[in-house]
Amino acid sequence: MANTNPARGMRDFLPSDIRKRNYVINIIKEVYESYGFEPLETPAVENIETLMGKYGEEGNQLIFKILKRGEHEKTGEADLALRYDLTVPTARVIANNKNELPKFFKRYQIQPVWRADRPARGRFREFYQCDVDAIGSKSMVVEAELCGAVSEVLTRLGFTDFKIRANDRRLLTKILNAASIPLEMHIDALVSLDKLDKVGSEGVRKEFLNRGIGAESFDKIDKLYSELAKPQPIDQIIARIGEYIGRSSFDDEYTDLDFNMFFGFFDCQNESIIDGNLKNHILYFDVTLARGLSYYTGAIFEIVLTNGDFAGSIGGGGRYDGLIGMFGKEEIPACGFSLGLERIIVVMTERGMFPPELEQNSADVMVTIWNEESIAESLKLASELRKSGLRVLVYPEADKMGKQFKYAGQINVPYVCVMGENELAENKVSLKNMTTGEQEIVAREEVATKIKN
Amino acid sequence: MANTNPARGMRDFLPSDIRKRNYVINIIKEVYESYGFEPLETPAVENIETLMGKYGEEGNQLIFKILKRGEHEKTGEADLALRYDLTVPTARVIANNKNELPKFFKRYQIQPVWRADRPARGRFREFYQCDVDAIGSKSMVVEAELCGAVSEVLTRLGFTDFKIRANDRRLLTKILNAASIPLEMHIDALVSLDKLDKVGSEGVRKEFLNRGIGAESFDKIDKLYSELAKPQPIDQIIARIGEYIGRSSFDDEYTDLDFNMFFGFFDCQNESIIDGNLKNHILYFDVTLARGLSYYTGAIFEIVLTNGDFAGSIGGGGRYDGLIGMFGKEEIPACGFSLGLERIIVVMTERGMFPPELEQNSADVMVTIWNEESIAESLKLASELRKSGLRVLVYPEADKMGKQFKYAGQINVPYVCVMGENELAENKVSLKNMTTGEQEIVAREEVATKIKN
Numbered sequence: 005m006a007n008t009n010p011a012r013g014m015r016d017f018l019p020s021d022i023r024k025r026n027y028v029i030n031i032i033k034e035v036y037e038s039y040g041f042e043p044l045e046t047p048a049v050e051n052i053e054t055l056m057g058k059y060g061e062e063g064n065q066l067i068f069k070i071l072k073r074g075e076h077e078k079t080g081e082a083d084l085a086l087r088y089d090l091t092v093p094t095a096r097v098i099a100n101n102k103n104e105l106p107k108f109f110k111r112y113q114i115q116p117v118w119r120a121d122r123p124a125r126g127r128f129r130e131f132y133q134c135d136v137d138a139i140g141s142k143s144m145v146v147e148a149e150l151c152g153a154v155s156e157v158l159t160r161l162g163f164t165d166f167k168i169r170a171n172d173r174r175l176l177t178k179i180l181n182a183a184s185i186p187l188e189m190h191i192d193a194l195v196s197l198d199k200l201d202k203v204g205s206e207g208v209r210k211e212f213l214n215r216g217i218g219a220e221s222f223d224k225i226d227k228l229y230s231e232l233a234k235p236q237p238i239d240q241i242i243a244r245i246g247e248y249i250g251r252s253s254f255d256d257e258y259t260d261l262d263f264n265m266f267f268g269f270f271d272c273q274n275e276s277i278i279d280g281n282l283k284n285h286i287l288y289f290d291v292t293l294a295r296g297l298s299y300y301t302g303a304i305f306e307i308v309l310t311n312g313d314f315a316g317s318i319g320g321g322g323r324y325d326g327l328i329g330m331f332g333k334e335e336i337p338a339c340g341f342s343l344g345l346e347r348i349i350v351v352m353t354e355r356g357m358f359p360p361e362l363e364q365n366s367a368d369v370m371v372t373i374w375n376e377e378s379i380a381e382s383l384k385l386a387s388e389l390r391k392s393g394l395r396v397l398v399y400p401e402a403d404k405m406g407k408q409f410k411y412a413g414q415i416n417v418p419y420v421c422v423m424g425e426n427e428l429a430e431n432k433v434s435l436k437n438m439t440t441g442e443q444e445i446v447a448r449e450e451v452a453t454k455i456k457n
Numbered sequence: 458m459a460n461t462n463p464a465r466g467m468r469d470f471l472p473s474d475i476r477k478r479n480y481v482i483n484i485i486k487e488v489y490e491s492y493g494f495e496p497l498e499t500p501a502v503e504n505i506e507t508l509m510g511k512y513g514e515e516g517n518q519l520i521f522k523i524l525k526r527g528e529h530e531k532t533g534e535a536d537l538a539l540r541y542d543l544t545v546p547t548a549r550v551i552a553n554n555k556n557e558l559p560k561f562f563k564r565y566q567i568q569p570v571w572r573a574d575r576p577a578r579g580r581f582r583e584f585y586q587c588d589v590d591a592i593g594s595k596s597m598v599v600e601a602e603l604c605g606a607v608s609e610v611l612t613r614l615g616f617t618d619f620k621i622r623a624n625d626r627r628l629l630t631k632i633l634n635a636a637s638i639p640l641e642m643h644i645d646a647l648v649s650l651d652k653l654d655k656v657g658s659e660g661v662r663k664e665f666l667n668r669g670i671g672a673e674s675f676d677k678i679d680k681l682y683s684e685l686a687k688p689q690p691i692d693q694i695i696a697r698i699g700e701y702i703g704r705s706s707f708d709d710e711y712t713d714l715d716f717n718m719f720f721g722f723f724d725c726q727n728e729s730i731i732d733g734n735l736k737n738h739i740l741y742f743d744v745t746l747a748r749g750l751s752y753y754t755g756a757i758f759e760i761v762l763t764n765g766d767f768a769g770s771i772g773g774g775g776r777y778d779g780l781i782g783m784f785g786k787e788e789i790p791a792c793g794f795s796l797g798l799e800r801i802i803v804v805m806t807e808r809g810m811f812p813p814e815l816e817q818n819s820a821d822v823m824v825t826i827w828n829e830e831s832i833a834e835s836l837k838l839a840s841e842l843r844k845s846g847l848r849v850l851v852y853p854e855a856d857k858m859g860k861q862f863k864y865a866g867q868i869n870v871p872y873v874c875v876m877g878e879n880e881l882a883e884n885k886v887s888l889k890n891m892t893t894g895e896q897e898i899v900a901r902e903e904v905a906t907k908i909k910n
Contacts, residue, residue: 006784007504008553011537014500016550018557019564022496038843040820040850043475047467047583048501048569049521049539051460068502069524071535073573080533082524084464086502097469100461104471106868108853111472116501120526130500141853145832149851152840331459367493379598387605390491397493398602400561400594415559 013121013129023362024349029114029134031160032343036112036136039153044111046093048118052085058092058330060298066119086118090135091327091340098139099331108140114345126350137340142325146339147303151287154307154319154341161348162357165311166318169290173300173322178249179228179291183221191298193217197225198294232291241289301325305341309351318351319343367397369419369455372408374428381423385433385448389421392452412438419455466574466582476815477802482567482587484613485796489565489589492606497564499546501571505538511545511783513751519572539571543588544780544793551592552784561593567798579803590793592781599792600756600776607760607772607794608739614801615810618764619771622743626753626775631702632681632744636674644751646670650678651747685744694742754778758794762804771804772796820850822872822908825861827881834876838886838901842874845905865891872908 010016017025033043055067069082076083087093090113098105114134121127136153138146151168158166176194185193196211203211205226212222228248232241295304302323309318321341329335352358371386373379379402386396397417399408405422412420422434433451436443446454463469470478486496508520522535529536540546543566551558567587574580589606591599604621611619629647638646649664656664658679665675681701685694748757755776762771774794782788805811824839826832832855839849850870852861858875865873875887886904889896899907 006549006552007506008549008784010500010549010553011502011504011507014502016500016546016553017496017498018550018554019495019497022498026496037819038846038848040823040848042472042819043470043479044472045470045475047463047469049464049467049571049583051464053460054464065527068526068537069530070539071522071524071533073521074518077522078533080524080531084521086523093469096459096461096463097471099459100463100469101471107864110850118502130502138853143853145826145836145851145853148836149839149853152836331461366490366495370493373598383598383601383605386602393491395491395493397563398598400591400596400598400602411560 011129013123013127015128015130019366020363023366024353024358025132025345027358027362028161028345028348028352029132032114032134032157033112035153035157035160038156039110039149041110041112041136041138041153044094044097044113045115046087046090046097046113048087048116049084050087050093050096052082054096055085055088055092059088063088066121068118068120087115088119089117090115090133090342091137091324094135094137095328095331098328098336102332106140108138110136110138112136126346128346132345134343134345135340136343137338139328139336139338142337144303147323150321150339150341151305154321154343155286157343158307161352163309165309166286167308167310168287169293169306169308170287170303171290171293172303174302175245175291176294179225179245182249183224185217185221189215189217193221194294195296197292198296200229200292200294229292238289245291295320295322299324299327303339307343312355316347317344318347364416364418366395367415367417368394369421370397370399370408370412370415370417371421372399372405372412372423373402374405374422374424376402378423378425378428381428385421385423385451388448389452389455392456394452394455409436421451464582466576466580468581468583472819473816476819477806477811478585478798480811480815481614481798481801481805482585485567485587485610486565488606488610488613491609492563492602494563494565494589494591494606497547497550497566498568499540499543499550499566501540501569502537503540503546503549505535507549508538508541508545512541516541519574521571521573540568541572542570543568543586543795544590544777547588547590548781548784551781551789555785559593561591563589563591565589579799581799585798587796587798588793589796590791592789592791595778595790597756603774603792603794604740604758607774607796610796611760611771614805616762618762619739620761620763621740622746622759622761623740623756624743624746625756627755628698628744629747632678632698635702636677638670638674642668642670646674647747648749650745651749653682653745653747682745691742698744748773748775752777752780756792760796765808769800770797771800817869817871819848820868820870821847822874823850823852823861823865823868823870824874825852825858825865825876826855827858827875827877829855831876831878831881834881838874838876838904841901842905842908845909847905847908862889874904 049070052069056064059067067088068086070084070086071077072079072081072083094111094113098109112135114132116130116132118130120129123129136150138150155168177190180190180193192215193212196208196215199211200208209219209222213219228244231244293304293306295306300322302325304322305320306317307319319342321339323337323339325337326335328338369389371382371389373382382398386398389396399411409420418438420436420438422436424434427434427445431448432445433448434443435446435451435454502523505522509517512520520541521539523537523539524530525532525534525536547564547566551562565588567585569583569585571583573582576582589603591603608621630643633643633646645668646665649661649668652664653661662672662675666672681697684697746757746759748759753775755778757775758773759770760772772795774792776790776792778790779788781791822842824835824842826835835851839851842849852864862873871891873889873891875889877887880887880898884901885898886901887896888899888904888907
């Protein structure tokens with residue numbers, strides 16, 4: 005017998021899985037569209053040169069490569085590859101359609117990506133990314149709107165305990181400079197600092213040493229971090245960082261105004277969550293947030309859930325003003341968020357956050373078949389019920405009634421219609437409510453109304 | 458500069474493309490769900506053994522194969538491959554989830570497939586298939602419901618000139634037998650006969666000779682075909698075929714009753730199209746329909762458009778009671794339709810069948826920014842408008858008003874809001890209708906209502 009499992013790390017989605025996934029995806033789409041983001045889709049398959057070298061050495065290893073075809077298949081060479089993320093293909097599309105796309109292009113993209121990672125609990129080789137990006141402006145309005153949109157998505161899904169940790173790579177650069185870490189070691193330092201909440205202060209200190217960064221550098225940063233760990237007003241945060249980097253204010257490139265403005269913009273969309281304490285906001289400044297990716301150039305974000313035993317982020321993002329330029333002639337500023345669909349679904353399932361009606365069969369009613377001669381009447385009834393907006397299943401065979409009802413129970417359909425000889429003669433339908441077990445004789449033209457109430 | 462085109466035969470979908478595609482896909486989903494079909498999705502990547510040998514020698518050549526990874530990459534061998542159609546993966550899923558799925562499983566699946574075909578006008582290497590299949594029953598109720606669902610999809614999309622050609626492989630087998638064509642040449646004969654409308658009677662005759670089938674066989678079939686070419690009542694069709702195959706009725710395996718019942722079932726869902734002439738029905742019997750695929754075992758269908766210069770089918774299907782068995786221990790009957798999304802979109806575009814609002818930018822209104830100081834107020838206004846259900850775009854920068862309006866014109870947004878110092882002081886908004894050019898001062902709380910009307 006043939007192997008019928010999906011390929012390693014891949015998943016089949018049965019109807020009940022898809023109902024859940026579509027519920028989440030539809031809310032994401034609706035909210036992003038209400039913010040003026042537009043849908044974009046790119047092919048699953050890219051030219052191999054488009055992807056290679058964009059994700060670091062480790063990324064290159066994880067790309068699925070496609071064999072050349074025909075007589076070239078023998079060479080064992082690859083010319084195509086599967087999409088690894090949504091950011092690089094989007095950058096390619098923007099460079100390719102510069103004249104067709106508006107100057108400020110707000111797009112969302114919800115598509116699968118493929119990575120030849122070792123499969124593990126919650127880690128798959130095919131998984132969906134939900135990206136939202138605003139391209140073409142350096143204004144902090146963009147960051148504020150993105151945070152607003154992402155917060156609304158999570159609120160609409162029913163999350164009440166999410167927080168957006170925010171920091172800025174420009175600030176981090178100043179902090180690393182002030183700790184005497186040479187520029188070429190900044191990414192190493194950021195990757196280490198990013199693990200602070202996982203490995204603790206001692207762990208990061210060791211990482212610094214392993215990577216050849218002096219312990220005194222870490223100690224200096226650690227001192228600032230502990231000072232900023234306590235909740236405090238934003239002005240005091242600015243003052244402390246200013247003091248640390250050795251000036252009263254940030255500087256021309258990244259001003260106090262930017263910093264205040266960004267938090268202010270966010271607040272003005274979310275009046276209800278404003279109070280004097282940044283840590284009580286959905287969006288809060290967290291100097292310890294670093295994010296490992298090298299392409300960020302400004303604001304960086306991570307979304308975390310604060311209740312329960314779910315550890316880790318369910319999304320993140322930031323500003324990357326240099327990335328799109330690699331496909332075109334000019335630099336194009338951009339900022340975006342990526343939500344982790346699979347993680348969101350895992351947490352929502354564990355917390356019972358899906359509406360109970362998703363558990364139900366997708367049909368509202370099943371029409372039974374009394375005998376071979378009355379099939380046409382059953383099909384007619386089904387057609388009438390559909391015209392009134394119901395989703396109607398017809399049992400396909402003239403089996404014994406008991407068998408048909410047993411099946412209706414198995415597929416969890418809420419109503420069943422029977423048209424026996426008597427009902428047919430009187431133009432009536434016997435309607436059974438499968439939840440209560442009640443059965444009543446209803447005039448044929450009233451069946452749909454009965455079911456809808 | 459890097460190559461920014463999508464890979465050969467692949468397409469990027471910009472927002473205006475996706476709006477059209479989603480419009481079609483949503484109608485397909487809605488109709489299929491109203492018939493009780495449920496969504497199924499399978500991974501893009503399958504184990505190579507799952508696909509190889511399922512699509513004939515030509516199919517094997519067109520499968521995109523994925524290189525082994527890590528140290529095995531050097532071997533140049535493939536262990537995975539991209540989905541080539543939706544039927545084989547569904548057969549695998551059904552065999553793999555026999556105990557979880559209901560006995561009668563009605564599923565639809567709308568996903569891309571990949572074929573390394575030579576790209577041409579309307580032929581792509583990544584394209585969507587929209588499949589709908591009813592699995593687990595041999596009853597003709599299934600065929601009738603499938604034809605009903607597909608007809609409703611096309612009607613809802615606005616097609617008024619589609620027809621479903623129907624035939625049955627069991628009848629064809631009898632016709633080929635009666636023409637003395639040996640069983641092992643039946644598929645050859647069917648593939649030739651399938652080209653009748655393209656190459657004409659003389660062309661098929663030549664094909665028969667090339668494949669080693671006698672010309673007298675074709676002539677015998679051709680005589681029957683011309684007798685059946687004229688519109689005539691179904692009873693007469695049955696009588697003619699019965700006479701041809703040398704008996705008064707069909708036989709036990711496929712009875713006149715089946716034949717009548719099938720057309721009758723379809724009609725009872727579509728009362729409005731019944732008349733005495735089968736050729737005037739949406740569904741009509743066409744003895745010349747053969748379909749090239751070898752796996753059909755019963756009813757076969759093809760959907761054609763009868764107006765204009767669009768030649769070729771926009772979908773097809775049939776019964777394949779043997780296919781799913783190849784992954785499991787037992788035979789599982791099945792019948793289904795596949796709609797060609799790309800062809801439907803091409804024809805709908807040419808015929809101007811998409812609703813005009815799809816051409817519009819996805820935002821309902823754009824909020825401008827008067828100056829740096831009023832950004833927060835613009836964001837607040839945007840948030841208020843969103844709460845009333847509008848899709849709102851915020852111009853991200855405090856550019857000159859003229860520039861902001863020019864942009865609004867370019868992206869084709871129907872309304873623009875301005876909040877200057879005067880408006881802000883009076884809690885009003887200046888609202889411009891971009892279609893009429895009219896501009897009026899509106900109380901802030903009435904802006905949403907104005908736009909919605």
